[in-house]
Amino acid sequence: MSPPRHPDPRASPPPRTPVTERTPAQAGWSWAYEGYDPSRERLREALCTLGNGYFATRGAAAEAVADRVHHPGTYVAGCYDRLVSEVDGHEVENEDMVNLPNWLPLRVRAADGAWFSPDTCSVLGHEQVLDLRRGTLRRRMRLRDAAGRQVALEETRLVHMGDPHLAAQRLRIAAEGWAGEVRIESGPDGRVRNDGVERYRDLNGRHLTGLEAGFHPPDTVSLSCRTASSDIRVALACRTRVTSGRPREVAHAGDEERPVLCLTVPVGPGRPVTVEKVVALHTSRDTAIGNPLDAALSRAARAGGFGALLGAHTAAWHRLWRRAGSDVPGRAGHVLRLHQFHVLQTLSSHTAGLDVGVPARGLHGEAYRGHVFWDELFVLPYLDLHLPEVSRALLMYRYRRLGAACRAAADAGRVGAMYPWQSGSDGREETQRLHLNPRSGRWLPDRSRLQHHVGSAVAYNVWHYYQASGDTAFLHAQGAEMLFRIARFWAHTARWDAAYGRYRITGIVGPDEYHDAYPGAAGPGIDDNAYTNVTAAWVLCRAREVAGMLPAPRRDELFERTAVDSAELERWEDVSRRLRVPFHQGVISQFEGYGELAELDWAAYRARYGDIRRLDRILEAEGDSTNRYQASKQADVLMLGYLFPRTELAALMARLGHRLDEETWTATVDHYLARTSHGSTLSELVHGWVLARCRRAEAWSYVQESLLSDVADLQGGTTGEGIHLGAMGGTLDLVQRGLTGLEPRGGALLLDPAPLPEMTGMSPCHLSLRYQGHWDVELSLHSGHLRVRVPDSDQGPVRLVMGGRTHLVRPGTEATIPLPPTARRGPA
Template identity: 65%
Template sequence: MSEWTWEYEGYDPADERLRESLCTLGNGYFATRGAIPESRAGLVHYPATYAAGVYNRLESTVAGRRVVNEDLVNLPNWLLLRFRLRFADGSTGPWFSPDTRQPLDHRHTLDLRRATLTRTFRFRDDEAGVLSVEQVRLVHMGDPHLAALRTVVTAEEWSGGLEVESVLDGDVINSNVHRYRSLNRRHLVRVRTGAFATDVLWLSCRTSTSDIGIGMAARTACVGQPPTSSELRPSQRRAVHRLVIPVAPGRPAVVDKTVALHTSRDTAISDPLGAALDQVATAAGFPALVDSHVAAWARLWRGADVQVPGEAGRVLRLHLFHVLQTLSPHTADLDVGVPARGLHGEAYRGHVFWDELFVLSYLNLRLPEVSRALLNYRHRRLPQACRAARAAGRAGAMYPWQSGSDGREETQELHLNPRSGRWLPDNSRLQHHVGSAIAYNVWQYCEASGDTEYLHTKGAEMLLQIARFWADSAEFAPGLGRYRIRGVVGPDEYHDSYPAAAQPGLDDNAYTNVTAVWVLARALDLVRRLPAWRRQELFERIELDSGELPKWEEVSRRLRVPFHQGVISQFDGYGDLAELDWDAYRTHYDSIRRLDRILEAEGDSVNRYQASKQADVLMLGYLFSSTELRALFHRLGYDVDDEVWRRTVDYYLQRTSHGSTLSGLVHGLVLARARRAEAWSYVHEALEADIADIQGGTTGEGIHLGAMAGTLDLVQRGLTGLETREDALWLDPVPLPALSEYGFSLRYRGHWGVGVRRRSGQLEIRVPDSEESPIRVVLADRAVTVAPGETCTLVLPES
């Protein structure tokens, strides 16, 4: 395999769902999983197509309780195409499938540069001998509504007919995630099909409650020779186009299927079906579609690619590929957030969590217009977040832990433990720290892009309303002389209550409190910096009384952070919990990543132990440099020097099971600065998370988008120490031997293609020629200014 391709040799039903996720093709508007075209959904395969932002809400009865869930909808299957041999006497062979007929060889090749998936295989027929097949597909990056599949069948020594069946299948449900099987999963209603002209099928339907219209049209055509027969067969939920094509040695049968997809959420159309029919009727042929698709990707790669030698570089490029397929330039025109599992599967129901915290750091300096669109998704849902805060008796904005179409809280009330088969309460909606993540993203986007207009308008509205929520959530405890935030859940997620407590929630979660302090401090800074007229207009718009600001200042300086044994406590009382016998559990179980499920199945609870699912306190080291973190604690009157932080890192390293793909990523970045010798094992785990499916079957339900984007940020920010603040690029490179060479380009303050490259102990900064102002670059021991058209080479210290 080259640095630009991923190949999967052979056919193994057990690995199909993993490969299907990793071979998903998309363009930011929609994506289609890498299932073989002849397959239908079952235990082995899961062909599926998802359009960004197309959600639907259904009611189910679970464990005797009525629950309502909103899901990213599995749309009609456009990919379905199968074939069989037709003999001279009119008889036919079986429809080909590797599940029923073992191929002689079978290979999938994912070409990252061209964004195509090629499948090649050969099979032997008792009468026809050996036939070879090549199928190439794409989801067009230039035109976000198009996809195409070319199938070429070649006979070595036989002449006859090839019968091809091309289908638009509306008889689909959401069935990618097995543990959701007891839920209502049929989202599509009013399915209609029909034929248009001589070679086009169409299908239209609507989502049952969100009432989103979906229009799909498919043109199936023979290339180089006409079919001997062609018949369009629309039916109630499926539309079938059946063709018979002559095939002979040296004369392969070539069939192109071109598909257009529109929904009623699209702009500049009259109706989805009409738009799809117009689109497919005027679409170019397959070779021309490939050319324009590859050209669109070439433009993307020029500005976004990361260059790292070796296997790590191959994996990073795969990660970037999937980030760009989910969040492409087309995303800038959509009202969508960052789906935690991409557009690749149905885990987490396609919801938006806090994953943009790990994604925007990379996008801000590559595709800032996409970052802005993702922040606009949050701003449009600010009124909903304010209503949620009022319903909870709070001021400001309380954003949901899981968001979907309209910004209400979509977190499920129950979740299934597959080990015990029991449905349990889900208290993760108490992760109010998602608001701090949104505020952090607003600030970082504006620092990176210089978008002062956004910071002073929509960004300011979100930042101040989130600060307002934190100030109002803080309760003063006279006995401690400090404010406390109580009844929350931190990033850890294992701990959602105290042992035997009647109510869920924890007090004084360190991550929640420190990030709340950061939000309050940034909000106060912004208020002071705003022009007087804008400050007045903003205060009037969000009905903010300037009399609230003194409390913001006080809370930002007197919020409590607990400590025990000389380390930062994850939450109040964490140090009083029992210690877990980690060695015993590692010996007894193959994997203890989901320790919560193991203990619950044993009749125990992880709430009793000092055991965390993922980085919680250590997330502070992911978001903030050591200087900024020390300043935040100093603001609160705590002295957290390097020694306290090192002890804290050591403490939680021994008590974390890494039940989330984000955990290894965060630990890798933190250790790159705290304990470099141990960093690589965590970085390597983060790189392997999806390609090796280290969570045990979860990648088949969708890639982990935050972790993929986070590995790119680990190179961009973790290894370089890159920060964008005070109108400068701040760099503090760390030597990580396994990633000692790297290069990437940035868009910064109007400069397109600022090159950053490290090799042989040197850091090279190249600023392309333009009319923009010079860039100030600040390192720990010096500051330089690099003018457009110049390259600056900096010799780095050895340690």
């Protein structure tokens, strides 16, 4: 996949060259790196993370400790802790997803030598291969120490997808041209901190306390601890055995922070040694356990050997791929499979039993402190049609924190539910008050907590989960209550302005984030953000619709609980029709007054700085501000084209009193394409999605950059701090819904294909969906037609609507449907 070209000088510079796969034969199911490059190690650690939805571990070297090159990290979903730090003379409280004890340490050295490591030895060969099909990471090294002794080391590891509390390693050691003894050390390391993000490094990151080591003969060591303020107890048990070779000595060493099992084993040419390590991890948040340490020790003792664990793990991944798979040809398909792998490692079937949200950076690093933002808006549409039970669990995370959202609204003098921009353990607002600009070194006010549109994202996900799953039980219970309370928030936040003859929502921040105040204003926030207002109107419409769908007893009960009455419903109707949406020069304004801001000299800034994705940091370091310019960090107005099909968006705008025709939308797209720096990985995804619907020939360069954003680290070092889960999930949804135009709605699958030749090519694009009661509905998009196969079951037929025609596909049959002429034409 060649880097995208940008003929427009306002567009982003081309990305760096992506990683090189080993061979074409492996390209579909492996992600490989040749050679050792310390400067890229953090990136590789993030992209080689292994997980199972319960916990994940970065792909750090087994012999490494945290330093400027490496950052071993293990994170359990939903395991947070809160600490206070002093920042710029202020006490600042932050809640972090905790970096738990590192279970990876497994190192080897000659009896009288230094530890074998590419950081200290001559590297004769180094290869790292992530097996996407089986969910394993293999690392092969040939090293020579200072005494001239050469070894070949091969480590294979897994984080078990079948048993979410288990992980395992196998290390093979071969001496090349010498004989002697090697010393092997294995055990967990509790000397870890949350210091994987440079700009957080001066903050308090020591979340673990009360570390206690244990030795359990003949082959197991344990480490237990707890988090400093949330008091979550954590325990690991590590069982280490030599399965090829015979240890001359087994001893226990280390201290309370790092218990070690030491093995001394003879090696020589033709006498390789194989060591297997099995790790069990439990916390006090787990269900159906007593003491976490007892549970970990018991699980480690009962676990089979590495081969048996690998077999069960591979089978679990096979089942997961069968449920969640898609097949896109070519290099794009290879990157998409990597994205899918990381989404499924973060949000697997195990997630359905947890009280967790969608961490914006996965379980892959410490950026954003492991918090939950609005990224579920880009991930749940994919999960809805593959793992709906996971989507439901993620929505239940929001429902369990509905009380906190209602308290936040009340504290702000409002009614209903005001969800936080950043959420963690208990649903309070976790957004920092200050953030560091690393370019200027200054700590600045952080006003992103004013992004109240996150509530609309929750409502959107509730509705679309219902449309895909048909789960009326959820919609009538938790879903309806969330919708009603979010609708109440918008209806009462909107204030009537007689001068405009409209309702207005003021003092907020939109998705763009570059504009958090008017130039020279004393207070924060902007007014009438178009995205916020249109989505608020949509929420009010859906809340009214759901009110009409509820059985009368449930409706009466819910109205009583949420203080909704007939007058409230009338207000929802009125506000949903008369919210203000500003325009300027014939295009939708991002917010009131946007068109009066200065134009930025984009060419000059690109010439001066090259990469200007983080234009906000550049301007602040110059003593300027993005608030002064028509410049956006990411898609804002154009997000409306991402969320809503054109007909639905036009209907929403018509309800608000505006005609959104082709000319107006095209002019709006052009206006913001020229004024966006793409400082978020979500931005190019949205632009590619929108362009695929209106100017297909220009879409691919944006789609390609969204595909490469993490694998080529286009944001300049951010991927090493954790992958961007929303962008990865969004690229999967781009194939699933964007290119097919698939929209579950009203008991049917609506289809409006807009295939990109660069992705579909000459080979078919396959999708497998779970739609309402149907499992493994197969869609194939190829050569001017769509083939749909519905597996045999006792369900009714699947109703498809495409090109104005309805097609019924009964279980056990398939249908081939010609694409409409506009979809067959290819690039416009």
